[in-house]
Amino acid sequence: MIQIHGIILAAGKGTRMNSSKPKVLQILSDKTLLGHVLTQVQKLCSKVHVVYGFGGDQVRKHINDDSINWVEQANQLGTGHAVQQAMPHIDDDSISLVLYGDVPLIEKSTLNNLITQAQHNGVALLSVVLDNPVGYGRIIRQNNQIQSIIEQKDANKEQLAICEVNTGIMAVNSGLLKTYLDGLDSNNAQGELYLTDIIEMAVSDGKTVASVITDNEFEVAGVNDKVQLAELERTLQQNQATRFMQQGLMLKDPARFDCRGNLSFGQDCEVDVNVVVEGKVTLGDNTTIAPNCVIKNTIIGSNVSILPNSVIEGAIIGDGASIGPFARIRPEANIGENAKIGNFVEVKKSTIGKGSKVSHLSYVGDTTIGDDVNIGAGVITCNYDGANKHQTTIKDGAFVGSDTQLIAPVTIGKNATIGAGSTITKDVPDSHLSLSRSRQTTLKNWERPTKK
Ligand code: UD1
Ligand code: CA
Numbered sequence: 001m002i003q004i005h006g007i008i009l010a011a012g013k014g015t016r017m018n019s020s021k022p023k024v025l026q027i028l029s030d031k032t033l034l035g036h037v038l039t040q041v042q043k044l045c046s047k048v049h050v051v052y053g054f055g056g057d058q059v060r061k062h063i064n065d066d067s068i069n070w071v072e073q074a075n076q077l078g079t080g081h082a083v084q085q086a087m088p089h090i091d092d093d094s095i096s097l098v099l100y101g102d103v104p105l106i107e108k109s110t111l112n113n114l115i116t117q118a119q120h121n122g123v124a125l126l127s128v129v130l131d132n133p134v135g136y137g138r139i140i141r142q143n144n145q146i147q148s149i150i151e152q153k154d155a156n157k158e159q160l161a162i163c164e165v166n167t168g169i170m171a172v173n174s175g176l177l178k179t180y181l182d183g184l185d186s187n188n189a190q191g192e193l194y195l196t197d198i199i200e201m202a203v204s205d206g207k208t209v210a211s212v213i214t215d216n217e218f219e220v221a222g223v224n225d226k227v228q229l230a231e232l233e234r235t236l237q238q239n240q241a242t243r244f245m246q247q248g249l250m251l252k253d254p255a256r257f258d259c260r261g262n263l264s265f266g267q268d269c270e271v272d273v274n275v276v277v278e279g280k281v282t283l284g285d286n287t288t289i290a291p292n293c294v295i296k297n298t299i300i301g302s303n304v305s306i307l308p309n310s311v312i313e314g315a316i317i318g319d320g321a322s323i324g325p326f327a328r329i330r331p332e333a334n335i336g337e338n339a340k341i342g343n344f345v346e347v348k349k350s351t352i353g354k355g356s357k358v359s360h361l362s363y364v365g366d367t368t369i370g371d372d373v374n375i376g377a378g379v380i381t382c383n384y385d386g387a388n389k390h391q392t393t394i395k396d397g398a399f400v401g402s403d404t405q406l407i408a409p410v411t412i413g414k415n416a417t418i419g420a421g422s423t424i425t426k427d428v429p430d431s432h433l434s435l436s437r438s439r440q441t442t443l444k445n446w447e448r449p450t451k452k
Contacts, residue, residue, distance in 0.1 A: 003094035006045035007086045010101030011053030011073040016225040022055030024101040025062055029236050030260040036104035049086040078192030080184045092175030100168050105219045117210035118171035123202045124210035126169040128220050136165035137196050146209040148200035153189035167220040367392040376402030383408045
């Protein structure tokens with residue numbers, strides 16, 4: 001099998017981003033721009049070379065992938081010069097696939113097509129036809145065959161009228177590419193070494209440049225500023241939402257749903273407006289998510305109701321559970337089947353058993369709650385002593401009255417009852433009632449003082 005080398009050009013500064021971050025580290029959906037390109041090419045290439053320049057250390061550190069060959073281009077002398085920097089690391093009898101680090105939505109199938117064409121012809125070029133071709137290199141054809149690419153700044157009036165443009169993405173036999181790159185000069189309007197000049201060289205060399213034309217503008221769209229970044233974000237989200245709906249997910253408004261990561265779902269799930277999903281999220285069957293929820297890295301079972309304005313991260317939610325409105329479920333929360341977590345309840349690193357209820361205004365942290373437990377309004381597990389975290393255990397069938405503080409470490413026994421308003425510092429045995437509440441005093445016919 002022929003080896004494929006990916007060469008990703010990422011040395012440009014991206015001034016128009018107005019950011020301290022290098023352009024290729026700007027975020028689109030769940031990944032950096034460069035991360036998107038890498039995800040596509042790493043599956044196809046035996047080796048990936050990233051040509052970096054501005055902010056290189058930041059890029060390397062952020063991407064943190066030892067399999068990548070990082071190639072420095074200290075001065076940005078043009079796309080041809082950028083590719084030259086990678087060539088010493090590449091064998092002649094391989095295919096070089098040139099990509100841009102700021103063109104994130106390129107499709108694997110298109111790249112595969114280019115690679116196949118390059119195997120047959122030596123050179124394969126990806127182009128696109130645009131309504132407005134301004135700024136791009138134009139594709140010059142004769143008898144429908146690609147002859148050369150003329151950059152905007154070097155083009156005459158007639159050439160400027162051409163709407164087929166160079167995407168910058170190409171696959172070339174590496175030996176040929178080296179020969180052509182050696183012949184580049186900077187006799188052009190920008191005084192740069194243009195990668196695009198290799199096309200004319202290949203044609204003079206008797207090669208037929210294979211042509212792949214994409215009809216998907218977005219897969220070859222580059223990102224230069226935050227307006228374009230937002231446009232691609234919307235495109236990605238819209239396409240993803242369409243795919244989800246085709247697979248059976250009901251989105252009340254696909255324009256008001258964002259998934260930055262991977263969402264999988266069973267049948268008949270419904271997602272209302274302004275929901276953001278991040279990381280890896282799984283829904284069972286027949287689960288509903290109400291408006292304004294943020295859900296990250298969470299496994300949600302079947303027949304679950306996530307009520308409005310809930311924030312859930314790193315949790316497992318059992319079948320039939322109900323969460324919210326206004327609940328905050330934090331990492332390592334495991335909510336059992338048919339359990340209920342109500343409004344203004346925060347749960348962290350805790351297990352809530354089957355059918356248990358924490359309905360109002362509570363904090364449950366570092367706690368194990370058994371099955372069929374009732375936690376009254378305003379109950380707080382005091383898990384932190386200022387230095388260490390401690391565990392609370394509440395066994396099956398216990399009832400904890402409202403406004404109770406459970407000072408951990410503490411265990412509430414099976415079917416035990418805690419009277420409302422208690423501060424519990426000692427373990428409570430099974431089936432006992434415990435309360436720590438000063439006795440109520442009532443003064444007969446007591447008169448309020450009057451103002452003198
Ligand atoms: C380039 C193409 C043009 C094409 C357009 C598509 C050339 C000469 N022109 O033009 O035909 O239509 O892309 O967007 O190739 N880069 C480096 N080092 C450099 C110069 C550029 O790494 O010295 C990288 C940039 O970071 C960027 C990519 O190469 O990712 C393209 O560079 P850019 O300056 O945007 O090229 P254009 O002039 O737009
Ligand atoms: Ca560009």
